[in-house]
Amino acid sequence: MPYVGTADSAGLFDGLSIRSVDLANRVVVSPMCMYSAGTDGVPTPWHDVHLGSRAVGGAGLVFVEATGVSPDARITLGDLGLWNRAQEDAHARLAGLISSLGSVPGIQLAHAGRKGGRTLPWEGNLPLSPGQWGERLAPSAVPFKPDWSPPRAMDRTDMDAVTEQFRSATERAARAGFRVLELHFGHGYLFHQFLSPLANHRDDEYGGTLENRARFPLRVIEAVRDAWPADLPLFVRLSVVDWAPGGLDIDDSIQIASWLKDAGVDLIDCSSGAVVPGESIPEAPMYHVEFARTIRRSADVLTSAVGKIIAADEADGALRSGAADLAFIGRAMLKDPYWPRRAADALGATNELLVPLPYRRSTQHLP
Ligand SMILES: Cc1cc2nc3c(=O)[nH]c(=O)nc-3n(C[C@H](O)[C@H](O)[C@H](O)COP(=O)(O)O)c2cc1C
Structure with missing residues (x-):
């Protein structure tokens, strides 16, 4: 499926079409866990208000947070899930809400692997005991932190089961009306654990070389691409990068990005770190933009950057310079759902699609 329209000169408020999806602008609400799901991972009115207000705020694409494909795939008991009908129905309501407000609804599917089963962030982010949580799965039986109980190293049956969970959640996401799907291969969660030699110590065909470490993640991509409609991104x-000695570096990621592209992935969302504790991340404004540029050029694939993108002119400049195709905004969007409207004002962008019809009079002179 060909990409459409990615001239290097496109800015934050130019549209972008990927497969059959037309984004009104290149501002994306980054997936962000709210840890506020109802019983059993079901979206609640909090998600309606949170995501609805970001859609009204004018972002071209609004992502629902990392959503677990099974109970054990979640980070916390407050995470969203997408493994049953009640969740699917509630997600359909969310996707419909975002669409009705003029934005494109996206969802991130995830498996936390050895980082799953923790208390909520405001309850300390501590590992739940075996009695409070099911099993943690990982490539190797090595805990994220020494004082956590070890996860179970996955065998082929586990890999088949997780692949099917992703296929099934993908089908549910499509039925629910989401139009962009993102898989979480970063931040130290299950697929990053397979990709990184810092967490993957296997000596079978799923460990060792980069090709081996990528084998299971790519198998899941194949299943998901097959289940996700061909006209959707x-x-x-x-x-x-892992920001730790012996971890993934940018050359590894160029290779992974190029395998992902060959498997039908449209865009690499560039973030970094979190596979081992205690990394030294040099967090500066727009700190992933140059990685996005390298991957975009070297793997010839669409990219996005995320991480401390706050100033509209810097984000616009990064896109226009050909570093990335989309700007994902996280914390700045939590502080201000109208970040896109303020950015458009700052840049003098007059994209009418940013302003929902009932709000249009806010831009008119009244007596
Ligand atoms: C409250 C919160 C929840 C987050 N949850 C997720 C998530 O569900 N999936 C994900 O990939 N990243 C998650 N992140 C990371 C953000 O998507 C983003 O990558 C990060 O905050 C850096 O961007 P920023 O500097 O614009 O905030 C979360 C960040 C925050 C602040």
């Missing part, structure tokens, strides 16, 4: 969030 598939994104992957990667941690493109």
Whole structure:
């Protein structure tokens, strides 16, 4: 499926079409866990208000947070899930809400692997005991932190089961009306654990070389691409570097990005880190933009950057310079759902699609 329209000169408020999806602008609400799901991972009115207000705020694409494909795939008991009908129905309501407000609804599917099963962030982010949580799965039986109980190293049956969970959640996401799907391959969660030699210590065909470490993640991509409608875009969030000795580096990520592209992935969402504790991440404004540029050029694939993108002119400049195709905004969007409207004002962008019809009079002179 060909890409459409990605001239290097496009800015934050130019549209972008990927497969059959037309984004009104290149501002994306980054997936962000709210840890506020109802019983059993079902979206609640909090999600309606949170995501609805970001859609009204004018972002071209609004992502629903990392959503677990099974109970054990979640980070916390407050995470969203997409493994049953009640969740699917509630997600359909969310996707419909975002669409009705003029934005494109996206969802991120995830498996936390060895980082799953924790208390909520405001309850300390501590590992739940075996009695409070099911099993943690990982490529190797090595815990994220030494004082956590070890996860179970996955065998082929586990890999088949997780692949099917992703296929099934993908089908549910499509039925629910989401139009962009992102798989979470970063931030130290299950697929990043397979990709990174810091978490993958296997000595079978799923460990060792980069090709081996990527084998299971690519198998899941194949299943998901097969289940996700051919006319809809598939994104992957990667941690493109591990910021730790012996971890993934940018050359590894160029290779992974190019395998993902060959497997039908449309865009690499460039983030970094979080596979081992204690990394030293040099967090500066727009700190993933140059990684996005390298991957975009070297793997010839669409990219996005995320991470401390706050100033509209810097984001616009990064896109116009050909570093990335989309700007994902996280914390700045939590502080201000109208970040896109303020950015458009700052840049003098007059894209009418940013302003929902009932709000149009806010831009008119009244007596
Ligand atoms: C409250 C919160 C929840 C987050 N949850 C997710 C998530 O569900 N999936 C994900 O890939 N990243 C998640 N992130 C990371 C953000 O998507 C983003 O990559 C990060 O905050 C850096 O961007 P920023 O500097 O614009 O905030 C979360 C960040 C925050 C602040």
